[in-house]
Amino acid sequence: xxxxxxxxxxxxxxxxxxxxxxxxxxxxxxxxxxxxxxxxxxxxxxxxxxxxxxxxxxxxxxxxxxxxxxxxxxxxxxxxxxxxxxxxxxxxxxxxxxxxxxxxxxxxxxxxxxxxxxxxxxxxxxx
Numbered sequence: 001x002x003x004x005x006x007x008x009x010x011x012x013x014x015x016x017x018x019x020x021x022x023x024x025x026x027x028x029x030x031x032x033x034x035x036x037x038x039x040x041x042x043x044x045x046x047x048x049x050x051x052x053x054x055x056x057x058x059x060x061x062x063x064x065x066x067x068x069x070x071x072x073x074x075x076x077x078x079x080x081x082x083x084x085x086x087x088x089x090x091x092x093x094x095x096x097x098x099x100x101x102x103x104x105x106x107x108x109x110x111x112x113x114x115x116x117x118x119x120x121x122x123x124x125x126x127x
Contacts, residue, residue, distance in 0.1 A: 003084045014093040018100035021108065042115040045108060053105045061098035068095050 020026050033044060068091045070076075077085035 003078060003080065007084065007086070007090055010090055010093050014097040015100065017097060018104040021101065021104050038115060039119045042112040042119070046112040046116070049105050049108045049112070053108075054102065057098045057102045057105060061095060061102070064091075064094045064098070068092055 017026075033041060036044065068088075071088040071091045074088075075085075076087040076091070077083065078087055
């Protein structure tokens with residue numbers, strides 16, 4: 001029972017992270033951010049995605065790939081007596097996390113680029 005709680009927590013947090021990013025509900029220290037214009041927010045989000053989110057996701061995926069593949073190759077199960085036999089599936093959440101976060105990061109890059117492009121066009125029309 002105790003291991004199933006860990007499995008469910010892993011599933012919720014690792015697989016729900018990309019949705020949280022999409023919904024803009026992720027943790028942010030927004031002392032300055034909340035007072036910024038939409039254009040400045042788009043710049044912060046674009047640069048943060050490019051230089052923080054994407055490299056970290058690529059690092060997580062590349063560093064955990066062999067770890068997960070080895071777990072699948074031996075169909076790893078819990079070392080605990082009566083433990084769940086699906087440790088290899090649990091470890092797969094790491095790759096799924098990195099993959100879904102990277103895909104959502106690409107969507108964020110597109111969204112913020114469009115925001116910057118549209119706001120620049122609006123500024124050009126107002127002049």
